Amino acid sequence: MNAPRIALRSFSRAQLTSKSSLLGARIPYRCLSCSTRLAQTHQFSAQNGADGARTTHFGFETISEDSKDDRVGAVFSSVAASYDTMNDFMSLYIHRLWKDHFVRSLNPGINPLTSSSSEPQGMNILDIAGGTGDIAFRLLDHATTIHNDQTTRVTVADINPDMLAEGRKRSLETPYASTGRLNFIETNAEKLDAIPSDSVDLYTVAFGIRNFTHKDTAIREAFRVLKPGGIFACLEFSKVQNQLFDAVYKRWSFSAIPLIGQIVAGDRDSYQYLVESIEKFPSQTEFRDMIRDAGFVIPGEGPDGEGYGWENLSGGIAAIHKGMKPIGA
Amino acid sequence: MATCCRRPFLLSSTSSIRKPPRAPRRSYQSSTHPPPPPYTPEASSILSSSLRHVPQHGFTQTSLTLGARDAGFLDISTNLLPRGVFELVNYHLMNQRLALKDTVQFPEEGKEAGGKKTGVGKKVRALLLARLRGNIDAGVVGRWQEALAVMALPTNIRPSLAELARLSDEMWFLAGDVSVDTSWYTKRASLSGIYAAAEVFQTQDESPNYKDTEHFVDARLDEVQQVGSTVGQVAEWLDFTGHAAVNVLRSKGVRI
Numbered sequence A: 001m002n003a004p005r006i007a008l009r010s011f012s013r014a015q016l017t018s019k020s021s022l023l024g025a026r027i028p029y030r031c032l033s034c035s036t037r038l039a040q041t042h043q044f045s046a047q048n049g050a051d052g053a054r055t056t057h058f059g060f061e062t063i064s065e066d067s068k069d070d071r072v073g074a075v076f077s078s079v080a081a082s083y084d085t086m087n088d089f090m091s092l093y094i095h096r097l098w099k100d101h102f103v104r105s106l107n108p109g110i111n112p113l114t115s116s117s118s119e120p121q122g123m124n125i126l127d128i129a130g131g132t133g134d135i136a137f138r139l140l141d142h143a144t145t146i147h148n149d150q151t152t153r154v155t156v157a158d159i160n161p162d163m164l165a166e167g168r169k170r171s172l173e174t175p176y177a178s179t180g181r182l183n184f185i186e187t188n189a190e191k192l193d194a195i196p197s198d199s200v201d202l203y204t205v206a207f208g209i210r211n212f213t214h215k216d217t218a219i220r221e222a223f224r225v226l227k228p229g230g231i232f233a234c235l236e237f238s239k240v241q242n243q244l245f246d247a248v249y250k251r252w253s254f255s256a257i258p259l260i261g262q263i264v265a266g267d268r269d270s271y272q273y274l275v276e277s278i279e280k281f282p283s284q285t286e287f288r289d290m291i292r293d294a295g296f297v298i299p300g301e302g303p304d305g306e307g308y309g310w311e312n313l314s315g316g317i318a319a320i321h322k323g324m325k326p327i328g329a
Numbered sequence B: 001m002a003t004c005c006r007r008p009f010l011l012s013s014t015s016s017i018r019k020p021p022r023a024p025r026r027s028y029q030s031s032t033h034p035p036p037p038p039y040t041p042e043a044s045s046i047l048s049s050s051l052r053h054v055p056q057h058g059f060t061q062t063s064l065t066l067g068a069r070d071a072g073f074l075d076i077s078t079n080l081l082p083r084g085v086f087e088l089v090n091y092h093l094m095n096q097r098l099a100l101k102d103t104v105q106f107p108e109e110g111k112e113a114g115g116k117k118t119g120v121g122k123k124v125r126a127l128l129l130a131r132l133r134g135n136i137d138a139g140v141v142g143r144w145q146e147a148l149a150v151m152a153l154p155t156n157i158r159p160s161l162a163e164l165a166r167l168s169d170e171m172w173f174l175a176g177d178v179s180v181d182t183s184w185y186t187k188r189a190s191l192s193g194i195y196a197a198a199e200v201f202q203t204q205d206e207s208p209n210y211k212d213t214e215h216f217v218d219a220r221l222d223e224v225q226q227v228g229s230t231v232g233q234v235a236e237w238l239d240f241t242g243h244a245a246v247n248v249l250r251s252k253g254v255r256i
C-alpha cells in the first residue's frame, strides 16, 4: 500500500454542499469545525502515517512528505499566470493594499545622505517565495523613491521555476531589469544553501510560508541568513478575529473561490488546495510563538511577553508578523 | 414635572456619578491606566540612543535610524518599534515620568527647617516645574511641537492621554496627596490640564531660562485655587496638538 491518504477533500466538498452529510458519520474529521484541531495537532511536526511513512498536509489531504514539494510545485505552476486573479478573490480584492502597507511599514532602504560610509551601501533583501516579484518591485520602489537609495538589492527566491519565469518576465517592465539590483534564484525556503549566514538585512515572505512543508525549518533558515539586527517579516492569510465575519469569509473562501478558480482558470483542485492551506495555517499567537522559538525578538513585546507581536489586516484575514535577530546571536 | 423633579436629583447625585474609587485607601497610582508594556532591552537601547538625536533631527524616523546604528543595530532594526516615531515620544514621556521620583525630593515630614512640612500645593508646583525642566534637559523643547503632532494622530491620541493621566497620578502620589474624595477626578484633570497647557506654552517660550513658563504655571495654579477645575485646558491642548499636526503635515507639502 502507498502512503495513506485521508480523503478529506472529497468530504469537505460534501460538507459544503449538503449540511447534513451522510458521510459525516464515517469520517473522523469534519472539515470546517475541526480545522483548528487539525492545525493544532499537525502544524509543528510531520506525522507518521499508519505504515510508518512520514506524512504531511496538502490542503486537508494527508500525503507523504516527499511528494508535498512536488504537489505544491504543481499548484503554483498551474496558477502562475492567473495568479493575480486568484489573490484578488482570496483577499476580497485588497491584497495589493496589504502588500503596499507591508512594504511601507518595513520602510526598506538607506538614504545615502545619512549613510555613515562614503560608499552608498543599500540593504540586502531576500524575498522568499517571491514568485511573481510583486513584493520585490515594491521594496525597490520604496527604497528608491522614499530614500533615494539606488543600491538596495533584492534576491527573489522561489521553489517554482514557472513562478520565477513569470517574475523575470514582469521585471522587464520595471526600471530595475538590468541594474543588478534584482536577481532570481530557484531554491527551497527550507534549505537556503545559496545564501551565506549573517548576510541579509531583511527577509520577507508574503503569502508563501503556509505552503512550506516544514515552517519551523524555514524560519530557522531565515534566522541563519539574517544579520544580527536583521528583520524577518511575514505577510500571510491568518485567522479572522470576528466570529461572524469569520463565518462569512469561510463560506466565501471555501465555496466560492474554488468555483471561480474552475471558471477563470479551469483548475478547481489548485484553488481548493489554496483555500484549505489558509484554513490550516497557525493562528496569530501560534505563529508568533514559532518565530520566537526560532530565537527572534518580537516587536512590541515587553520582557514579560506582553503586547501582541503582530498586526492584523482587514480584521485578521491577513496578518503581518515580524521578528528581529538579536545582536550577538 | 419630570424636569423639575429630576434636577435636584441630578444635583444631589453628582457625587455618585463622579464616584471616587471604591477602595478607601486607593492612591493616585491608579489601575485605570495600567502602565504600557515595558520595552525589551533591545527596544530600550535603540530608543535611548535615538533620543540623543532628537535635538538635531527631531522626533523623526531619521533619529530612530541613527539611534539604531549607534546602538549597534541595522537601519532595518527599527522595525522592532511597531509604533515608530510615537514610540520615541512615548519613551521620553515614560522616562521623564519615572524619573520624577528621583529628581524631586521632599524633606521628610517634620524634619524641615522650622518644623513645617511642605504643603501639597508647593510640592505639586515643584513637581510640575521639575517635569517641565526634564524637557529642557533632554533638549526636546525645540522639537516638542513635532511630538505633539505625532501624539495627535488618531491612533496615538488615546495612549497619549493615558500617559498624561499617568503623569498626573504620579505627581499627586509623589506630592503625598492620597486623599480619596469627590474631587479625585477633578484634581487629576486639573493637574493634567495645567501640565498640558504649560508644555505647549514652553514650546513657544523665549524668555531666559524659561522664566515665563514658570510664571505661567504659577498663574494656572492660582486659577485652580480660585476657580477650581481646569478641565477645559485639556481640550485646549488637544486643539493645539491638532493644529500642530496640521502644521507639520503642511510643512511636508500636504495640502490641508
Ligand SMILES: C[S@@+](CC[C@H](N)C(=O)[O-])C[C@H]1O[C@@H](n2cnc3c(N)ncnc32)[C@H](O)[C@@H]1O
Pocket: A072, A073, A076, A128, A129, A130, A131, A132, A133, A134, A135, A157, A158, A159, A160, A163, A187, A188, A189, A190, A205, A206, A207, A208, A211, A212, A213
Ligand atoms: C501564493 S505565492 C506568493 C507569491 C508572492 N510572494 C506574492 O505575495 O504575490 C506562493 C509562492 O510560494 C512558493 N513556494 C511554495 N513552497 C515553497 C518553498 N518550500 N520554498 C520556496 N518557495 C515556495 C510558490 O512557488 C509560490 O510562488
